Amino acid sequence: xxxxxxxxxxxxxxxxxxxxxxxxxxxxxxxxxxxxxxxxxxxxxxxxxxxxxxxxxxxxxxxxxxxxxxxxxxxxxxxxxxxxxxxxxxxxxxxxxxxxxxxxxxxxxxxxxxxxxxxxxxxxxxxxxxxxxxxxxxxxxxxxxxxxxxxxxxxxxxxxxxxxxxxxxxxxxxxxxxxxxxxxxxxxxxxxxxxxxxxxxxxxxxxxxxxxxxxxxxxxxxxxxxxxxxxxxxxxxxxxxxxxxxxxxxxxxxxxxxxxxxxxxxxxxxxxxxxxxxxxxxxxxxx
Numbered sequence: 001x002x003x004x005x006x007x008x009x010x011x012x013x014x015x016x017x018x019x020x021x022x023x024x025x026x027x028x029x030x031x032x033x034x035x036x037x038x039x040x041x042x043x044x045x046x047x048x049x050x051x052x053x054x055x056x057x058x059x060x061x062x063x064x065x066x067x068x069x070x071x072x073x074x075x076x077x078x079x080x081x082x083x084x085x086x087x088x089x090x091x092x093x094x095x096x097x098x099x100x101x102x103x104x105x106x107x108x109x110x111x112x113x114x115x116x117x118x119x120x121x122x123x124x125x126x127x128x129x130x131x132x133x134x135x136x137x138x139x140x141x142x143x144x145x146x147x148x149x150x151x152x153x154x155x156x157x158x159x160x161x162x163x164x165x166x167x168x169x170x171x172x173x174x175x176x177x178x179x180x181x182x183x184x185x186x187x188x189x190x191x192x193x194x195x196x197x198x199x200x201x202x203x204x205x206x207x208x209x210x211x212x213x214x215x216x217x218x219x220x221x222x223x224x225x226x227x228x229x230x231x232x233x234x235x236x237x238x239x240x241x242x243x244x245x246x247x248x249x250x251x252x253x254x255x256x257x258x259x260x261x262x263x264x265x266x267x268x269x270x271x272x273x274x275x276x277x278x279x280x281x282x283x284x285x286x287x
Contacts, residue, residue: 022052023240027074027247034078034248035085035255036262037271038200038207039182045071045244046127047281052240059227062235064120064127066228068176069218069235070244072211075180078248079207085256091201096189099158100167100206104181107171108210112217115176116235123176124282130173131279134183138272157192170206175214180207186271196267197259 026048033039049067058066086092115123170184182203189199215236222234231238259267 019052019055020243022048022055023243024247026052027244027249028251029247030074030244031078031082031248031251032255032258033274034075034082034180034204034207035252035257036200036259036267037182037255037274038082038186038203039180039274043131043180043183043275043278045074047278048244049237049240050124050282053237056229058229061120062222062225062228064123065115065218065222065235066232066237068115068123069215069222070237070240072175072215072218073236073241074211074244074248075207076211076215077245078252079180079204079211081249082252082256083201083205083208085253086201086204089197089201089256089260091197092205093194093198093202095155096158096194096198096202097205099155099163100170100181100185100202101209103164103167104171104174104206105209105213107168107173108175108213109171109217110168111172111175112214112221114172115214116217116221126176128279128282130183131275131282134187135272135275135279138187138268138275155192158189162188171210171213174207174210175217180204181210182207182271183275186268190268196264196271200259200267 026044030044030048033044046064046067049070050063053063053066083092118126166184166188170181170188173184174181180203182200185203185206186196186199189202190196194202219234219236222228222232222236225235228235229237262270
């Protein structure tokens with residue numbers, strides 16, 4: 001016997017409530033890890049969006065593009081707020097940001113253009129592969145690696161070909177995957193003996209220009225795509241942007257407070273554990 005219209009409405013409302021809850025909860029967690037690790041929240045937002053958009057029966061071919069485009073837009077807001085909070089806490093090193101910024105922006109623009117041209121399943125494979133490589137690289141012990149200390153860090157190590165290459169790669173990966181530059185910038189700055197508070201503050205601040213540069217590419221890249229759902233602007237899904245942003249602004253201050261209370265070495269291990277969680281979620285998500 002077919003269900004009544006009232007039953008169908010209840011099911012739709014329940015599903016909608018679940019999706020909204022996912023957006024708000026993911027936003028809070030994204031803000032927290034953005035404040036704590038400087039990741040811009042993309043590694044949290046993209047898997048959450050993939051799950052939520054799948055539950056909303058979005059066209060499968062566009063789920064990764066919408067997830068990354070929306071994550072980039074949220075990342076701009078979260079990164080600006082986190083950078084301001086970090087500045088108040090005395091964690092921002094403007095010299096580091098100035099050195100990395102031009103290469104980050106150039107890489108982000110390239111990443112957004114490449115991302116628009118790639119199929120969603122290829123984007124997901126790249127996302128998973130790079131997260132896995134970052135985790136493995138972080139777990140490999142290196143005796144020659146300097147020990148980060150409060151007030152430490154060597155600006156002389158952040159220069160030359162390594163700066164140009166890693167800065168561009170950080171922007172490229174951040175723009176291509178909607179993840180921010182932390183997976184490249186944080187290990188790079190720790191290798192130059194900067195503590196996690198400075199490394200994550202720098203990464204958080206650099207997430208904003210990545211989000212702007214790459215987000216513009218995803219916005220224009222989706223404007224001429226047929227079959228996109230309602231309430232989208234290019235590859236930006238507006239309801240998700242609103243819910244995730246509200247949650248992220250609530251979670252960011254908590255992450256920064258935690259970063260000043262957790263020892264540096266433990267913070268970095270938590271950073272790798274967080275990436276492992278993201279990897280598992282993406283592997284278990286069908287699309």
